[in-house]
Amino acid sequence: MSYKIIVDSCGELTEEMKASGHFETASLQIDVAGHHIIDDETFDQKKFLKLVAESPECPKSSCPSPERYMEGYHCEEDRVYAVTLSAELSGSYNSAVLGKELYHEEYGEKDIYVFNSRSASVGETLIAMKIRECEEKGMAFEKVVETVEAYIREQDTYFVLETLDILRKNGRLTGVKAVVATVLNIKPVMGATEAGTICQLGQARGIKKALVKLVDEVVKNLKNPKEKVLAISHCNCRKRAEYVCDMLKAKAQFKDVVILDTAGISSMYAADGGVIVVV
Template sequence: MDYRIIGDSCLDLTPEMKEEGKIKIVPLTLQVDSVEFVDDDSFDQKKFIKAVADFDGCPKSSCPSPEDYKKAYGEDEVTAFCITLSAELSGSYNSAVLGQRLIEEKFPNKKVYVFNSRSACIGETLIALKIQEYAEKGAGFEEIVEQVEAYISRRHTLFVLENLDHLRKNGRLTGMKATLVSVLNIKPVMMGTPEGTIEQCAMGRGTKKALKKMVEEVGNRVSDFEDRVFGISHCNCPERAQYVKEEIEKRYPFQRIIVADTAGVGTLYANDGGIVIAF
């Protein structure tokens, strides 16, 4: 089966995935004050981080248009699978679904499916890899949809951030959680819920202790390690990502571990020093 995999730009690609070029990214647009950053290959993470640090207000993100998704699906009859940010956190999913309707009107025989990741960053990446795995095995459209939706329902996303302000200011968290971080150097371990919202699941005094708590949470949630790929997204902190990778390797026999730097959307919300894991 000929197929395409499309993701919004919160899907973080590893260097190897970028080189392979099998996943097409549809960029969101980020705005800091009056300056716009397109979350594509031109995105400069360090310049963006500095712009955010120098800005007193709240940076914003804008999802791709339905036309952007329509174009990414391809004006032909090649099957397309799309992965977006959690529908509870962004309008990207709804825009992708509208784009699906537009392309199916023009090509009634074309098969398109949009996966609500109920996650972000490396959580989206793992879904793309799962689609690719089933497609390369020769699975049909319906089987891929069924199996990947089942995978999404049992996949977990956790994260530790240096600063929760951007999530709070954009309405993704309550003020209380962000206040805890700044007052007592308490770093919450946050999780994506099955519905795709964000909740706190643990906490530590300082980042290193919070990362250890996060690693411990992995063992509390799954036992079928050999059947799972473990993913890490980091925002400008490869040393922390390496620390988490080594701690995971000591404790759990995952099938493999992949590491990616955050693209623009992940950088906006994870902020400098943030770590996101999915498994």
């Protein structure tokens, strides 16, 4: 059976994934400083970060329309999966589900399933990889869905950012009560709850200590690392990502490691210098 995996653009794709023919990106869009940016292969991170730094206003994002998802489902492949960023953080999941309903009304039955990642960025990347792994093993559609949903429940997301301003101003930190003392250079270590909301796991003074604490949090919760892919995304800070990677590899063996630069939406929320770890 043929298959396609649609990942909204908060999830980064590796070059190998892009070349495989199995993956498609559903682009979100960003408005900042009077510029309307499509989060696709034309996204210029350096230019975007400069616009954000110079703009007094917070950038805003919008998710793909249901019609965009419906178009993605309307293809020659027999089975289609969509992976979206957490439904608690974006309307992308609901849009993808509505697109599925519209497709069925317009074209009839087809095997389509929408995964709520309960994560973002490389969390979505790993889920898309897991779908392909299941498909390549020849699993039945229902078994793919069951296996990947179980995988999502076991997945953990962590991140350290230079600033939480954009997350806070866009209402993505609902329920996070800790006050970060920016004057004292306190950096929070953040994570995702089982529901896909953002929580604070700890904090440290300075980015380097915060990254060490992030690694400690990952290791504390890590189970069966030899069976897992370690995924790290970073916004314009490859050396930080490699620093985190080296610390984690010194403490555990992983099945594989993926390091990616953030695309548009992830760059918007991670901001310059942000690091995201998913395992």
